[in-house]
Amino acid sequence: xxxxxxxxxxxxxxxxxxxxxxxxxxxxxxxxxxxxxxxxxxxxxxxxxxxxxxxxxxxxxxxxxxxxxxxxxxxxxxxxxxxxxxxxxxxxxxxxxxxxxxxxxxxxxxxxxxxxxxxxxxxxxxxxxxxxxxxxxxxxxxxxxxxxxxxxxxxxxxxxxxxxxxxxxxxxxxxxxxxxxxxxxxxxxxxxxxxxxxxxxxxxxxxxxx
Amino acid sequence: xxxxxxxxxxxxxxxxxxxxxxxxxxxxxxxxxxxxxxxxxxxxxxxxxxxxxxxxxxxxxxxxxxxxxxxxxxxxxxxxxxxxxxxxxxxxxxxxxxxxxxxxxxxxxxxxxxxxxxxxxxxxxxxxxxxxxxxxxxxxxxxxxxxxxxxxxxxxxxxxxxxxxxxxxxxxxxxxxxxxxxxxxxxxxxxxxxxxxxxxxxxxxxxxxx
Amino acid sequence: xxxxxxxxxxxxxxxxxxxxxxxxxxxxxxxxxxxxxxxxxxxxxxxxxxxxxxxxxxxxxxxxxxxxxxxxxxxxxxxxxxxxxxxxxxxxxxxxxxxxxxxxxxxxxxxxxxxxxxxxxxxxxxxxxxxxxxxxxxxxxxxxxxxxxxxxxxxxxxxxxxxxxxxxxxxxxxxxxxxxxxxxxxxxxxxxxxxxxxxxxxxxxxxxxx
Amino acid sequence: xxxxxxxxxxxxxxxxxxxxxxxxxxxxxxxxxxxxxxxxxxxxxxxxxxxxxxxxxxxxxxxxxxxxxxxxxxxxxxxxxxxxxxxxxxxxxxxxxxxxxxxxxxxxxxxxxxxxxxxxxxxxxxxxxxxxxxxxxxxxxxxxxxxxxxxxxxxxxxxxxxxxxxxxxxxxxxxxxxxxxxxxxxxxxxxxxxxxxxxxxxxxxxxxxx
DNA sequence: AAGTAAACGAGACGGTACGTCATGTCTTACT
DNA sequence: AGTAAGACATGACGTACCGTCTCGTTTACTT
Numbered sequence: 001x002x003x004x005x006x007x008x009x010x011x012x013x014x015x016x017x018x019x020x021x022x023x024x025x026x027x028x029x030x031x032x033x034x035x036x037x038x039x040x041x042x043x044x045x046x047x048x049x050x051x052x053x054x055x056x057x058x059x060x061x062x063x064x065x066x067x068x069x070x071x072x073x074x075x076x077x078x079x080x081x082x083x084x085x086x087x088x089x090x091x092x093x094x095x096x097x098x099x100x101x102x103x104x105x106x107x108x109x110x111x112x113x114x115x116x117x118x119x120x121x122x123x124x125x126x127x128x129x130x131x132x133x134x135x136x137x138x139x140x141x142x143x144x145x146x147x148x149x150x151x152x153x154x155x156x157x158x159x160x161x162x163x164x165x166x167x168x169x170x171x172x173x174x175x176x177x178x179x180x181x182x183x184x185x186x187x188x189x190x191x192x193x194x195x196x197x198x199x200x201x202x203x204x205x206x207x208x209x210x
Numbered sequence: 211x212x213x214x215x216x217x218x219x220x221x222x223x224x225x226x227x228x229x230x231x232x233x234x235x236x237x238x239x240x241x242x243x244x245x246x247x248x249x250x251x252x253x254x255x256x257x258x259x260x261x262x263x264x265x266x267x268x269x270x271x272x273x274x275x276x277x278x279x280x281x282x283x284x285x286x287x288x289x290x291x292x293x294x295x296x297x298x299x300x301x302x303x304x305x306x307x308x309x310x311x312x313x314x315x316x317x318x319x320x321x322x323x324x325x326x327x328x329x330x331x332x333x334x335x336x337x338x339x340x341x342x343x344x345x346x347x348x349x350x351x352x353x354x355x356x357x358x359x360x361x362x363x364x365x366x367x368x369x370x371x372x373x374x375x376x377x378x379x380x381x382x383x384x385x386x387x388x389x390x391x392x393x394x395x396x397x398x399x400x401x402x403x404x405x406x407x408x409x410x411x412x413x414x415x416x417x418x419x420x
Numbered sequence: 421x422x423x424x425x426x427x428x429x430x431x432x433x434x435x436x437x438x439x440x441x442x443x444x445x446x447x448x449x450x451x452x453x454x455x456x457x458x459x460x461x462x463x464x465x466x467x468x469x470x471x472x473x474x475x476x477x478x479x480x481x482x483x484x485x486x487x488x489x490x491x492x493x494x495x496x497x498x499x500x501x502x503x504x505x506x507x508x509x510x511x512x513x514x515x516x517x518x519x520x521x522x523x524x525x526x527x528x529x530x531x532x533x534x535x536x537x538x539x540x541x542x543x544x545x546x547x548x549x550x551x552x553x554x555x556x557x558x559x560x561x562x563x564x565x566x567x568x569x570x571x572x573x574x575x576x577x578x579x580x581x582x583x584x585x586x587x588x589x590x591x592x593x594x595x596x597x598x599x600x601x602x603x604x605x606x607x608x609x610x611x612x613x614x615x616x617x618x619x620x621x622x623x624x625x626x627x628x629x630x
Numbered sequence: 631x632x633x634x635x636x637x638x639x640x641x642x643x644x645x646x647x648x649x650x651x652x653x654x655x656x657x658x659x660x661x662x663x664x665x666x667x668x669x670x671x672x673x674x675x676x677x678x679x680x681x682x683x684x685x686x687x688x689x690x691x692x693x694x695x696x697x698x699x700x701x702x703x704x705x706x707x708x709x710x711x712x713x714x715x716x717x718x719x720x721x722x723x724x725x726x727x728x729x730x731x732x733x734x735x736x737x738x739x740x741x742x743x744x745x746x747x748x749x750x751x752x753x754x755x756x757x758x759x760x761x762x763x764x765x766x767x768x769x770x771x772x773x774x775x776x777x778x779x780x781x782x783x784x785x786x787x788x789x790x791x792x793x794x795x796x797x798x799x800x801x802x803x804x805x806x807x808x809x810x811x812x813x814x815x816x817x818x819x820x821x822x823x824x825x826x827x828x829x830x831x832x833x834x835x836x837x838x839x840x
Numbered sequence: 841a842a843g844t845a846a847a848c849g850a851g852a853c854g855g856t857a858c859g860t861c862a863t864g865t866c867t868t869a870c871t
Numbered sequence: 872a873g874t875a876a877g878a879c880a881t882g883a884c885g886t887a888c889c890g891t892c893t894c895g896t897t898t899a900c901t902t
Contacts, residue, residue, distance in 0.1 A: 014877030015867040021879090037330035042857060053880045058859070087414075109329045115392055116322035119315070120247035125395055133393055153415065167396070168405050169414070171389040172382060179385030182325055183343055184377065185335055195378050203413030204297075204379070205363065224846025225898045231848090252888060263849045268890065434851030435893045441853090457750035462883060473854040478885070507834075529749045535812055536742035539735070540667035545815055553813055573835065587814065588825055589834070592802060595809030599801045602745055603763055605755055606797070615798050623833030624717075624799070625783065648873085672862060683875045688864065 017060070024050040025057055029071035033106040038113040043067070065117050065124050072110045073131040075101060081139050087147040091197045092190070094139055095177055099188030102181045112182055140170045172200065227270070234260040235267055239281035243316040248323035253277070275327050275334050282320045283341040285311060291349050297357040298411060302403045304349055305387055309398035312391045322392055350380045382410065437480070444470040445477055449491035453526040458533040463487070485537050485544050492530045493551040495521060501559050507567040511617045512610070514559055515597055519608030522601045532602055560590045592620065654680040655687060659701035663736040668743035673697070695747050695754050702740045703761040705731060711769050717777040721827045722820070724769055725807055729818030732811045742812055770800045802830065 028049035032041045043064060047054045061067040079097055084090050102108055118125040144166060147153040156162040176196060180188055198206075238259035242251045253274060257264045271277040289307055294300050312318055321342075328335040354376060357363040366372040386406060390398050408416075448469035452461045463484060467474045481487040499521065504513050521527055531552075538545040564586060567573040576582040596616060600608050618626075658679035662671045673694060677684045691697040709727055714720050732738055748755040774796060777783040786792040806826060810818050828836075 013869070013875065015879075017878065038326055040330075043859085044857065051880095053882095054859085055861090055881090056879065059878075063859090105329075109326060112322050112326035112329065116248055116319060116326055118395075119319045119322065119392060120250075128393075129395070164405065167394065168402070168409060171394055172386045172406070172409065174393070175385030175387070175389030176382045177385070179381045179388065182329060183338075183384070184381055185328075185339070186377070192378070195374070196382070199378060199382065199410075199413070201413045201415055203409070203416065204411045206413065223844070223900060225848075226900085227847065253890085254888065261849095263851090264890085265850090265892090266848065269847075273890085433849065433895070435853070437852065458746055460750075463885085464883065467854095471854090474885085475855085475887090476853065479852075483885090525749075529746060532742050532746035532749065536668055536739060536746055538815075539739045539742065539812060540670075548813075549815070584825070587816070588822070588829060591809045591814055592806045592826070592829065594813070595805030595807070596802045597805070598813075599805030599808065602749060603758075603804070604797065604801055605748075605759070612798070615794065616802070619798060619802065619830075619833070621834045623829070623836065624831045626833065651874095673864085674862070677875095681875095683877090684864085685866090685876090686874065689873085693864085 018056075021050070021052050021056055022060065025052060025060070025067070026071045026074070028052075029067055030075075030106045033068070033071070033110055034104075037105075038068070038109045041068075065114055065121070066127065068110050069114055069124070069127050069131055072107055073135075075104070075107055076132050076136055079136060079139060081142050081146075083146060087143070087150070087152045088197050088201060090143045090146065091173070091200060092193045094143065095173065095188065095193045095196060096190070098174065098177050099181060099193075102178065102188075108182060111178075136174070137166060137170050140166045140173070144169070169200075228266075231260065231262050231266055232270065235262060235270070235277070236281045236284075239277055240285075240316045243278070243281070243320055247315075248278070248319045251278075275324055275331070276337065278320050279324055279334070279337050279341055282317055283345075285314070285317055286342050286346055289346060289349060291352050293356060297353070297360070297362045298407050300353045300356065301383070301407045301410060302400070304353065305383065305398065305403045305406060306400070308384065308387050309391060309403075312388065312398075318392060321388075346384075347376060347380050350376045350383070354379070379410075438476075441470070441472050441476055442480065445472060445480070445487070446491045446494070448472075449487055450495075450526045453488070453491070453530055454524075457525075458488070458529045461488075485534055485541070486547065488530050489534055489544070489547050489551055492527055493555075495524070495527055496552050496556055499556060499559060501562050503566060507563070507570070507572045508617050508621060510563045510566065511593070511620060512613045514563065515593065515608065515613045515616060516610070518594065518597050519601060519613075522598065522608075528602060531598075556594075557586060557590050560586045560593070564589070589620075648686075651680065651682050651686055652690065655682060655690070655697070656701045656704070659697055660705075660736045663698070663701070663740055667735075668698075668739045671698075695744055695751070696757065698740050699744055699754070699757050699761055702737055703765075705734070705737055706762050706766055709766060709769060711772050713776060717773070717780070717782045718827050718831060720773045720776065721803070721830060722823045724773065725803065725818065725823045725826060726820070728804065728807050729811060729823075732808065732818075738812060741808075766804075767796060767800050770796045770803070774799070799830075 025046060028046050029041070032046050032049060036045070041064065043057055044054055046067070047057050050057075057067070061070070079094070079101065081090060081094055084093050102111070114124065114128055118128050144153060148155050156165065177188055180186055180192065186192075235256060238256045239251070242256050242259060246255070251274065253267055254264055256277070257267050260267075267277070271280070289304070289311065291300060291304055294303050312321070324334065324338055328338055354363060358365050366375060387398055390396055390402065396402075445466060448466045449461070452466050452469060456465070461484065463477055464474055466487070467477050470477075477487070481490070499514070499517055501510060501514055504510050522531070534544065534548055538548050564573060568575050576585060597608055600606055600612065606612075655676060658676050659671070662676050662679060666675070671694065673687055674684055676697070677687050680687075687697070691700070709724070709731065711720060711724055714723050732741070744754065744758055748758055774783060778785050786795060807818055810816055810822065816822075
């Protein structure tokens, strides 16, 4: 599955595009994001860092938004869901992993910015969804299946209902972590992860007495 | 309570600042956000729309970020929490209200953008928190107190634990709605609000059988 | 008489244009022409040399052509026609003076270039004519009047015929010197000036026997 | 007669150069000059028009200047000097012919431009001289010889003096026509040609009374 | 009523980045 | 080896905004 820019190859003649350039540009983009943040990042600077001409960059990506999406998308693929033996432990694990990813300056500054831009750019919105968001739903479906196998969660027969449930769980987990990190700007530590997990599993009515 | 820019008034002599200009600028900012989005918004354009000189604008706000925070902050104060008789109904109500706010183009494009900028700007972060975020926590504390009065939720004696709980609930509700709206870009309708409320109140283990 | 750029002043409000900037830019343009020649001259470089922003330059001139015309026009005003006592001496004098001007690298490289561009740009053509060419016709009319006063040339009663004659003489003198200098690229020395003057005054049929 | 670029043929192996490509490129260059003028002409566009790769073009010419010199040089070879029976008629004829050539957009825009470039490029200067200028001196020497045979002009015994005279006449005729056409931008019609010829043959002192 | 001090509109200023274009070189596969 | 196609590094282009500045003007509070 490829998230390459506009058109990978049209014809077969002519000098082929440099494969090294692609990775150099994405790495330079991440480095620039760390140093300069989203609004300080310029495509000219990225090109210089990558040892590449600005034209090469514009030949592959339409602009800053698209480039950054591709540059950070790969980081999200690092997320894993090791089996920790229980649903609660799995949720805590993924929450902490996701928070760790959001603490990295390149993701923290880039993610909200591209989401903001995507509110007025449908193409970008699709790109974000296909390159970043949808790919991480695997964590939810996998964790849920595991919990069902353990008997911690009931099996859902209707596939559509199952999908709606997964979407909801995904929005709640990802949304809560993002909001805690970036909006409330408070740390996602083990205490918070435990509190959150308890709320998620047992609901509001059960949190206080515990 | 005012979130005026740098210094409202230092001396007492000289021509006083125009009060109309302030509101004209904020209204122009919101209008420009709707038409152009965050990245298309320029301060020169805002000044023109407001019928004001650029200098007047810079005399009051330090830059685009600060201006937009002030311009959208007031919109969040519209949120209310009418008593609907039960905790579930109150949660559903606030979720739908919040979602309605996020559907408006000026908030949707502005909120994520300033949050993104705030990741590398502590002053802006504080401004967002004091002008927008913290002021809406009243909805959580109010709703919670009401539920406790109804006996739907246990009373929390330790005030620190109570605050931690409110923060968590706030991050979960606001985060889930924002994520659903802006990242997953799917509608927050009554169905979703009901599903989310059930999850929030009863927890994961209880959602499917219902 | 001013050959200022587009619009000298439209309104009376706002910060007035820097008068120093104008002269600094024209001087920088001449210096850059000497060092780099026409095709090597860039507006960015001129701006840097003049200690001025590129925008300031574009605010005053529409492009390279217009700027260079203004920059070299003033040099042509240095030409004078001191009375040397006879028509032949006056012609020789002005030929050598004009040749001296054309030897300067800033004029030599600029003049032909802007003339070349003017072949496909009517506005530029008029600008060249009014800023440079027509202003030097004074040399011809003055020299001719002086010769008529001396009795070396017959007086022309019809003003239109007189104008046609002056135009012709101007084209022949200026054209010959320019062609000798820039196309044939041979020196315009006193020998050549004497030969040319004899041809101009007495015609082809008389040159060889002398 | 060869105005080929770098080297016609060095080795004998490999695929031979396409002979058609050469003429296609020169024709495309002339067409592009007409449409776009000197500064609008690009080598990439010429290559496209000629149905040729840019590489092919660069293999044969060093750059825009050289290419254009070759493209327009051939046009100047069209000039002829039919015997019209008298020196005055011959001069008038060649003046009108030359003016007709200079009215063509490809020559008008190209000639001055390459001359301008040649002021800072000695190699180009030589190329222009050998490809264009010197080849047209034949018109002067031929016309002069014809006039001498008719007895209209005295015979010049010293060959060096004769050459100096021809150079001078050439500069005066060519210079005057070029200046009239391109600098004064007024038409070279039969009236002007007659006036100019009378001045050239009889000199200043004789023009008015006629 | 006159004086004073700051805010006001207008717009020029030095900068920086933009996204495009042309140059001249190169790499590939084909002839 | 010559070719068409097209990617490449380089660097100028002309534009748009930035945030600051310099004007001349307006508007309130002082004396």
